[in-house]
Amino acid sequence: MKNLQEATERICELKGSLVALDTLVPALIDALPAPVRARLQGSFDTHAEVARTLMLPADISDLVLSSFERDVARIATSLRRVATAAQSGPVEALLLTTAAITTFARYRSLTRASGFFxxxxxxxxxxxxxxxxxxxxxxxxxxxxxxxxxxxVQDLSRATVLGLPLFRDGLPLWREASDQAGPVDVAVLEIAPGQLPANAVLQAFEASDLQAGDEDIAIGDALTIVGFPMGFHDTVHHLAVARSASLASAYGIRFQRQGCFLTDARTHRGSSGAPVLRRRRQHDAGSGMPWQLIGVHSTRMDMHPRDEAQDESLGLNLAWYADVLNTLTADR
Structure with a gap:
């Protein structure tokens, strides 16, 4: 009984020590300069992956592994939330989620498009x-x-070009999806930690940004599409532009039985892949960006045939529901 009591007391002491460390870590992160915080986030992800690789083949209980994954996710979330304000610097964090994409065949430029992290x-x-x-x-x-x-983060004119291969050994590196109606025009390409420069400054949407919370989404709601129409953007600071839009079809209903909905907006070539966003009506300043990611812009819609002399373009666009990202980014 005495040994059991001593063990219980020791466990309580360890719990108290862990709580103290949990209090210390955010304070240390908050005291770091912004560039160091950004590097710490990438370094933590890399070291967590190394630890994960070493533990998986070892004789370790599932309880230890699940506790490790839970705490890694918690710490990573804390790092990203602290880094949101630090990394955004003089610009809104949303603009650091988007990236101008240029595709190539060998050294020949093919197309320009939009994307996001x-x-x-x-x-x-x-x-x-x-x-x-x-x-x-x-x-x-x-x-x-x-x-x-x-x-x-303080001088947004400073940037680097990140090259990402699309194939390895003849096989595509991106992930794509399909549903009962056919292919979904959304794909993801994983960026390994080693592919990013140590001083990279970016923001990324997360699964929580896909949720509406307690807010209703209704036809006619104001939306925002952030991208690079016809390649146009702030070429000095490498920032995308935002176009106003509205929800033009019943949200939650698969338009024409496909996993998409319509937006009413003026869009152009080069906007393909841009995030379609809704500003939350209620938002906690400490919980990340005030935007819900509801879709991925794909293409303009029009009537064919159309009398161009008498009828204007519909001005409607097709966007795919963003919740497909839960499927595309799941562990494989």
């Missing part, structure tokens, strides 16, 4: 349309793509 636990993905990565119907077959990533 999405994080699932410790893994980072570039999201865009499936037809940006490859489109057999139009003969679009790039071999790699490039995205621009900021490298200085």
């Amino acid at each position: 999405f994080r699932r636990d410790a893994r980072l993905f570039l999201v865009s349309n499936r037809h940006v990565f490859a489109d057999a119907a139009s003969g679009h077959q790039p071999e790699h793509l490039e995205v621009v990533v900021h490298t200085d």
Whole structure:
């Protein structure tokens, strides 16, 4: 009985020590300069993956592994929330989620498009349309793509070009999805920690950004599409532009039985892959960005045939529901 009592007391002491460490870590993070915080986030993800690799083949209980994953996710979330304000610097964090995409066949530039970053636990993905990565119907077959990533939170004119291959050993590196209606025009390309520069400055949407919470979404609601129409953007600071939009079809209903909905907005080529966003009516300043990611812009809609002399373009666009990202970024 005495040994049991001593063990219980020791466990309580350890719990108290862990609580103290949990209090100390956020304080240390908060005291770090902004560039160091950004590097710490990437370094933590890398070291967590190394630890995960070492533990999986070891003789360790499932309870230890699940506790490790839970605490890694908790710490990573804390790091990202602290980094949101630090990394955004003089600009709204939303603009650091988007990236201009240029596709290439060898050294020849093919197309320009929009994309954005999405994080699932410790893994980072570039999201865009499936037809940006490859489109057999139009003969679009790039071999790699490039995205621009900021490298200085205080001087947004400083950036680097990140090259990402689309194939390895002849097999595509991106992930795509389909449903009962056919292919979904959304794809993700994973970015390994080693592919990003140590001083990369970016923001990423997360699974929580897909949720509406207690708010209703109704037809006619105001939306925002952030991207690079016709490649246009702030070329000095490497920032996307935002176009106003509205919800043009019943949200939650699969338009024409496909996993998409309509927006009413003026869009152009180059906007493919842009995030479609709704500003939350209620938002806690400490809980990340005040935006819900509801879709991925794909293409303009029009009537064919249309008398161009008498009828204007519909001005409608197709966007795919963003919850497909839960499927595309799941562990495999």
